[in-house]
Amino acid sequence: MLNQSNQLDLMFQALADPARRMMVDRLCRGSxxxxxxxxxxxxxxxxxxxxxxxxxxxxxxxxxxxxxxxxCTIDREVLSLAEQWISDRRALWGRRLDALGEYLAENPEDPETIKTETSPGSTK
Structure with a gap:
């Protein structure tokens, strides 16, 4: 049996082709x-x-x-591995963007202040 990482590699490689995606779409409706x-x-x-x-x-x-x-039939369990991998990444990035939003809300800065602090000739 392939490990999960190799399984995902092969799956995404297989799904990279439009004809194969069309076949998978059809098989999701039945054999x-x-x-x-x-x-x-x-x-x-x-x-x-x-x-x-x-x-x-x-x-x-x-x-x-x-x-x-x-x-031919689709193996829904294997297909769910890709779904879970994508879902995990979506949750991770959701948490990261939420944290960024909280940081920006807690640390509002005046854009003019940022310009003068980083402009050439600034003493800071």
């Missing part, structure tokens, strides 16, 4: 055959298979072949 996923794309079936392989290596997609039909 689909390779033919269904290839339908809206303007590429050959072998190219679609290569994109699906990247998605499978990232862990986002799983496929199963029954007879002549390969059906």
């Amino acid at each position: 689909a055959s390779v033919s269904e996923l290839a339908g809206p794309l303007t590429m050959s079936l072998p190219s679609v298979m290569q994109h699906l392989q990247v998605l499978e290596l990232s862990g986002l997609v799983q496929s199963q072949k029954v007879g002549r039909v390969r059906t």
Whole structure:
């Protein structure tokens, strides 16, 4: 099993391509055959298979072949790793911006004072 950092690297790399994001969007609505996923794309079936392989290596997609039909499904647990990573960053930056806002509210400075203190020839 990949560690979480490597998993995220592969996932974001896989999601960097618009065709793969389109496939993931479709699979979020439910399972689909390779033919269904290839339908809206303007590429050959072998190219679609290569994109699906990247998605499978990232862990986002799983496929199963029954007879002549390969059906793909999204792994929602793996997708939730990316969601959690983004959510953690959003919370971190929210706290940092709140702290900056509090600092600025507690330390209001007159812009003219700042100009004179930092202007050339200032004695400070």
